Amino acid sequence: MLWYKAWLETRSRFAASLVTLTLVCGLFVHHALTMIRPTWTVDFNRLLYITQEFLALLWILSAVLLGMGGIVYEKAVGTSGLTLSLPVSRVRLQSVRITVGVLEAAAFGLIPWLTILAVSWRARMPLVLAQVAFYAALLVGGGLVYYAMAVLVSTVVEGAYSSTAIAIGLVFVTTVALDSWFRQLNLWRFVTGNFYLDVHTFLLTGHFPWLGMLVCLGVAALMFVASLLVILRRDF
């Protein structure tokens, strides 16, 4: 039933974020329907890429919002005593919270893209399934680093607003800094598919970046483990 608690705690943030992300899908569909059908044009691919950029931006904000909460936030609102007196270990509490968050974050990536796919098919718009899968996988797999960062920040900083502000600041600073000095490590370009974009066709080209994906998942896992260690050592 810890799952139940984690779900109840995040469901309003989850629903609000999902509605916002779905609205972005609506914009895509609206623009796509104005195009000549069924011609498969560069403009259409470009629209797909721009949609991914918007989705990525909102996805990261949503993931940071999902990362809010947890036992450290509960300390600030006075419920940490109740949670920590339950007959469950801190590791299990934090693991369940992370797992529920990861599933919700995955839903943020998959549901908008599935919606786009479904609506496009219904409107007889030619959408390449492989391109959609590429975009969705980059968004969720790479984006987990942002979610993990938000979780880690929320285990160090108590207040909900301050931890959110710090996490968003870190996203912004790392994106700008990496783009200036270590462009190949810029997660934003990885998540949006910018690294794999053919600027002539606006299609994602080449093999799927399994190594990059593994690195992202590894970094996210390290941050999750770090958050567990912080929770284990923290005093309440």
Add this chain to the structure above:
Amino acid sequence: MNDEMAIETHELTRRYGDTLAVSHLNLRVPRRQVTAFLGRNGAGKSTTIKMLLGITSITSGGGSVLGRAIQDPAQNCQLRRDVAYVAEDKRLYSYMTVEQIIRFTRSLYQDWQPAAEARLLKQFRLPPRQKIKSLSKGMRTKLALLLAFSRRPELLILDEPSEGLDPVSIEELLQEIVGAVANGVTVFFSSHQIAEVERIADRVCILDQGALLVDACLDDIRREYRRITLSFYAPPPKVNPSLPGIKQVRISGRQMTLLATENANAVAELALDLHPASIEVTPVGLREVFLETVREN
């Protein structure tokens, strides 16, 4: 480790920087009794309880609850299955409704009593579908008590349980505590309401500045503790306050007041050697014992 003790600590200490919140505490709470934990605000009561439940870390020393070491995270997790705890501030998950938090709590404990849950829900008039964030403080306290008393734990730890309750609810709470002890539950509770403590406690521990100053049976306090008031024609003579049986000596004008913790008659006879104009021996209530103890400290 003593099986007769539900809680036992050895030199339990918690330090926050330069502040000693709990100092070398040797606490013993017997099973199947009501033990009250008294102290001023900031005396270290809540910190002690949090250390017992593994919520706050221990600086030094250790202890056991229901025979399991509190400093061992795995054992502490196990002991929490058999402990029902009501925290000081009674904060509950604001995003849940009354029935959701009951469902959630019920799922974590095997000793849940559905009949007790239904009875308390009705008795406390808690609206099952209402969000916790819209409940008053008193209703939140009742809900926290329901979550504890709907179980049949081995140990109930209540941190100021009556705070925010109306007189009728306080009466119901005291009846619940008495009923729980009759069913073999050990109750350890902190309170500022000395009248409540006097009604239901078997044992009293007084903590001040992190140190345990009194650990006694309430019956012993009632039987042994006496105030001996001596009046003199002239300023009273000096008395050694460390004499056996004398806890405190206070002089005001031509009057000397002794607080005797044992052998009050023998102390009174010794006091006659001071040649007082009059001598009066009166029983002492728990309130006075508490006030004198913490003031003296």
